[in-house]
Amino acid sequence: MSRLSDHNVILAKEIIARYPKKKSALIPLVHLSQEQNGYVTEDAMRHIAEMIEVTSAEVYGTASFYEMFRFEPTGKYLINVCGTLSCALMGGDALMHHAERTLGIKAGATTDDGLITLQHAECQAACTEAPTLQVNYRHRYRVTPESFDQLVDDLRSGALDAEIPAHGTLGRNRQQIPADRAVGAQHPDDVTGGPAWIEVSPA
Amino acid sequence: MSTDSRVVSPYPWAPGFYPGDRPEIVTSRFQYEDGHTLERYLATGGYEGLRSALGKSPSDVHEVVRNSTLLGRGGAGFPAGVKWGFTPQGVWPRYLVVNGDESEPGTYKDRLLMECDPHQLIEGSLIASYAAGLSQCFLYIRGEMALAHERVAQALNDAYAAGYIGKNILGTDFSIDIVLHWGAGAYVVGEETALIESLEGERGMPRLKPPFFPAAVGLYGMPTIVNNVETLSNLPFIAREGSEAYTAIGTETSPGTRMIAVSGHVSRPGVYEIVNGSTTFRDLIYGDDFARGIRDGNELKAFVPGGGSAPWFLPDQLDIPFEGPAAGAAGSMLGSGAVMVMDSTTDIPAAALTLVKFYAHESCGKCVPCREGGTWLYRIVERIVAGHGTDADLETIFEVGQTICPGEMPHASSERLGLDAVPFPYKMTTICFVGPSAYAPIHSALTLFPEEFDALVAKRAERRAIPVTAEVPA
Numbered sequence: 001m002s003r004l005s006d007h008n009v010i011l012a013k014e015i016i017a018r019y020p021k022k023k024s025a026l027i028p029l030v031h032l033s034q035e036q037n038g039y040v041t042e043d044a045m046r047h048i049a050e051m052i053e054v055t056s057a058e059v060y061g062t063a064s065f066y067e068m069f070r071f072e073p074t075g076k077y078l079i080n081v082c083g084t085l086s087c088a089l090m091g092g093d094a095l096m097h098h099a100e101r102t103l104g105i106k107a108g109a110t111t112d113d114g115l116i117t118l119q120h121a122e123c124q125a126a127c128t129e130a131p132t133l134q135v136n137y138r139h140r141y142r143v144t145p146e147s148f149d150q151l152v153d154d155l156r157s158g159a160l161d162a163e164i165p166a167h168g169t170l171g172r173n174r175q176q177i178p179a180d181r182a183v184g185a186q187h188p189d190d191v192t193g194g195p196a197w198i199e200v201s202p203a
Numbered sequence: 204m205s206t207d208s209r210v211v212s213p214y215p216w217a218p219g220f221y222p223g224d225r226p227e228i229v230t231s232r233f234q235y236e237d238g239h240t241l242e243r244y245l246a247t248g249g250y251e252g253l254r255s256a257l258g259k260s261p262s263d264v265h266e267v268v269r270n271s272t273l274l275g276r277g278g279a280g281f282p283a284g285v286k287w288g289f290t291p292q293g294v295w296p297r298y299l300v301v302n303g304d305e306s307e308p309g310t311y312k313d314r315l316l317m318e319c320d321p322h323q324l325i326e327g328s329l330i331a332s333y334a335a336g337l338s339q340c341f342l343y344i345r346g347e348m349a350l351a352h353e354r355v356a357q358a359l360n361d362a363y364a365a366g367y368i369g370k371n372i373l374g375t376d377f378s379i380d381i382v383l384h385w386g387a388g389a390y391v392v393g394e395e396t397a398l399i400e401s402l403e404g405e406r407g408m409p410r411l412k413p414p415f416f417p418a419a420v421g422l423y424g425m426p427t428i429v430n431n432v433e434t435l436s437n438l439p440f441i442a443r444e445g446s447e448a449y450t451a452i453g454t455e456t457s458p459g460t461r462m463i464a465v466s467g468h469v470s471r472p473g474v475y476e477i478v479n480g481s482t483t484f485r486d487l488i489y490g491d492d493f494a495r496g497i498r499d500g501n502e503l504k505a506f507v508p509g510g511g512s513a514p515w516f517l518p519d520q521l522d523i524p525f526e527g528p529a530a531g532a533a534g535s536m537l538g539s540g541a542v543m544v545m546d547s548t549t550d551i552p553a554a555a556l557t558l559v560k561f562y563a564h565e566s567c568g569k570c571v572p573c574r575e576g577g578t579w580l581y582r583i584v585e586r587i588v589a590g591h592g593t594d595a596d597l598e599t600i601f602e603v604g605q606t607i608c609p610g611e612m613p614h615a616s617s618e619r620l621g622l623d624a625v626p627f628p629y630k631m632t633t634i635c636f637v638g639p640s641a642y643a644p645i646h647s648a649l650t651l652f653p654e655e656f657d658a659l660v661a662k663r664a665e666r667r668a669i670p671v672t673a674e675v676p677a
Contacts, residue, residue, distance in 0.1 A: 018382045020296075020339070020423055026404030027387050031346070052404070065406035065567075067388030068346045080347075084308045085511060086466040086543050088557045122390070122561050123308040123511070124347060127466035127541065128219030128473050137349040141218050142207060171352040175359050175383040181369030183380045186338040188423045191296040197376040198261050198336035 002041035004048070008032055011174075012051055018177065020187040022052040030063045034168040039070045068137075075110045077155050078167045080121030080134045087123075090130035096120065098145045099133075102152060115156065117167075135160075136167050208498055210471040217319050219311065219464070221473045223492040226452050228460045229436045230476045232320045239354045241361040244322040250367055252442030256330050257375050264334040264442065271446035272458050273438075276312075277302060277393075277431035278510070278539045280457075280527055287335040289418035290426040296338035297426040300402060300417075301328055301435060303344040303351070304386055304393040308511030308561055309541030311474055312462035313432035317344065317351035320436070321358035325381065327435030329368065330442050332379050335428055339380055341402055346386040356383055390565035394635045395429040396421075397567065408569045409635040433462055453479035457526065463487065467544035468501065469494035477525070484508065485521040488544055501546040505651065509538030511558045512640035514627070515647035516615050531627040534615040551655045555648035556584045562641035572607045573638030579603050580641055592660050600649060604642040607632060612646045622650070 004012055012032060016025040029051065033044035040063055042056075049056040063069045070078075081096045096107060099118055103111055110117040126132045129141035133148075140151060154160045165172055212220050217233045232238035232247060244250070256264045269284030290297055301324070305313035316324060328340050342359075344351055359381060362368045370378045389407045391397050396410035399422050421427025437459060441449045450458040457479040465487055466472045471494050475487070482490070488506065489496045497503050503518050514535040516523075523529050530537050545554055563581035568574045580603055583596050604612060608629040616624040631639050649656055 018380070021403065023404035024384075024402055027401065028385060031385060031387065054404075062404055062406055063387075065389060066346070066386070069387055083557060084561050085507070085554060085557045086309055086472075088554065089467045089543070089545060089549065122564065123306055123310075125305050125311045125314045125345075126218065127309050127311045127464055127543070130466060130472070134347065137347050139218075139350070142209075142211075144207075170346070170349060170385060171356055173353055173356050173360075175356045176363075177369070177380065177382075178363055181363050181366075183339070183370055183378045185380075186296040186298075188296060188425050191338055194293075194295050194336055195338055195376075196378070197333065 002033075002037050002043040003046075004029075004033060004044060004051075005036060008036055009051075012048075016052060018185055020185045023054055023058075025052055026054070026059060026062050027066070030059065030069055031168075031170055034069060035170065036168070038076070038166065038168050039072060039074045073110075073114070074167050075117035076115050076166050077135050077164070078117045078119065080119050080124070080137075081107070082121050082124045082126075082130070082132050084123040086127035087130040087132055092131040095131045095133070095143055095145075095148065098148060102149060116152070136164050136169070138164050208470065210473075210495070212473065217315055219472065219474045220315065220319075221471065221475060223475065225476065225478055225481075225492070226460065227476055228440045228449075228452070229316060229320070229323065229433060229462065232323070233315070238319050239321055239358065241322060241358070241365060244320075248443060249322055249439075250326055252439035253326050253329050253333075253367065254373060256333055256442045257373055257377055261334050261336055264330065267446045268334060268438065268441060271441045271449045272456070273434065273441060273449070274457055275431055276433035276437075276461065276540070278307070280537075283331075283430060283434050286418060286430075287331070287428055289416065290335065290428070291419055294426055295336075297336060297428070298422045299328060299332050299335070299337045299340040300395075300398060300422060300427055300429045301340065301342040301432060302393065302395065302398055302429055303342060303348075303432045304398060305432070305539075306345055306390045306393055307539045307541060308558060309464060309466055309507060309543045310510050310539040311464040311466070312540060314345075314348050314351055315474060316432050316436050316462075317348065318354050321351075321355045322362065323436050323439055324355070324432055325358055325362055325368065327438035328381060329372070329379065330438040331428065331430060331435060333377055337379065337428065339382070341382050341384050341422075343384045343386060343398055343402060346388050352383070352385060359383055389567070390561075391567045391635065391637055394637075397635070398429060399427060406567070408567045411634055453481075454526070461540055463525070463540045463542060465494040465542045465544065467506070468498050468546035468549070469496065469544050470498050471495040480524065480526055482525045483522050484516065484525060484542070487525060487542055488521070494544070497544070497546045501548060504545045504547050504549050505551070506545060507541070507543040507644075509536045510541040511543075511561060512536075512636055512643055513538050514613050514615065514643050515651060517617055517651060519618050520615050532624070534613045534624040534626055536627050551648050551652040552584065552588045552659060555644045556581075556588050558644035559584050559641055562637055566637055566641070570633040570638060573633045573641065576603045576607045577638060577641035580645055584645055587656060587659055590659060590663055592656070592663060594660055597649065597656055597660065600645055604646055607638045607642050612642070614647055614650045617651055620651070620653075
């Protein structure tokens, strides 16, 4: 069952309502489906297409442009090792080799137990703390072979479960706009005048 | 692996941050572990800028920002107050899109601003929305920044509950929603028109401009202001303290401060809030207040002055002031505030390869010179670094480069090679800067360190010259 669950359909409707046009919710909803299933499934893309009133090809067309969306089963933990200049200067390549040896897989592959997927990645905006990696998009700084091994041990034992949710979960919290405070989406067809607080000169 | 001699920041929640004896405008709360909470924000002057702005007319607030000469911090350095003024008269709704898609190689500042002081960004977005009469705000955060998402989501929830966002903010007529939107991994989306495409649910490909800039025709075809996270984070200070307090810091043409990340082979890689116009590259790389020199006492070989897209500088350029016009005349740019330092141990072709690979990979595929040329450059440089390159490959790099950036490509002067500088900017055949960015690093590397490429090519020629023996060894 990889369409969005009933619970996620409620969330999806909330998200769609925040945007003036439904298609703007495309990327957030694909994230939501990846959070639910661990990767982006065809059924989920069809379901999202129905909800935002576009074709499923459009959903796939947009989703496949972006790196974070994965279209095949992925490890519970996705480890992205940075290889861009600042990290490369501080041993990013050596770190990747160490990771491949330790996990017994090449970059791009998933361990046999389905726990860890290893990937090359690009600049993670932590250049002063090179070399860096991310586990499900949570940073680890100045990673050494020892700290990498410790990280893998901790992931295997579940010691990091509270900090690092399974792959696909973007945040452990969500934005919630309380109904009594919400202004609502400002659709170009509905809003033609200036907002109440601004002096509007006649057009 | 040798032991790490680099200094570690005293603030583990703000890795790489080092305060100094300098004015702090945007990093003033980084010293607090709870700087991201509403309680700490309110206890340290938070939302006072908004309160003060709401006591004035929107046009007066706009005037204050215009007088502050706040320059955009995303890379182009355009004055924010002027940008807001480009929205066409009488056309609504207008949108604000906050550009939190920081991903330029070497750049590390917006993520810290979102993680360590999200309320400052929210307050800045509210002030901009009030002044420019904007109808809805979208805060677009790069998808790979999970912690920034959590911090900004929490801050938005708290600010809604406390009445700082939503209907009738602080009991006034001012009402606006801020919607947190997350990206999904694409460097090119940092370009403002690609960001808008992405926010519309499309592939993040830049739009052709001119004729229409987002301020006139943006999100859903409506006037849209796109501002960088750091730019907006300056607004609470400006609204609270006034434009004169802001222009008193920095220089006349570039007031205030800037966040600069210095990374690579330095003793204290870090994110520093510097006063505009107060430092040279030498100060930043060698100063006690900043990166404290090259690690392990090594020699400096080269540095990238403004993010991965920027042409490289040599030790010859260390005394150039850290200011846009000076860097431009010397053959590069300041870009998004990222200095990457390479010491004498650096393998220059391999270093350039990481950047060429980055931009080739991140090409969105819309413009042919970038899509084909960037990938071509990557394949050539990869081949050279692997030891399979030829002299013809070196020439091809310049030929491919000409199809992306016709004419003279900016580069630094080199006393050693007897080269004069070619000033910035370059001409380009692509819509956005991704294409030229694939060429700039390899052009710099090849122009400033030709001997390293020649050596790689010569090694191959030597290998090929060994005759194949016809006899099978016994």
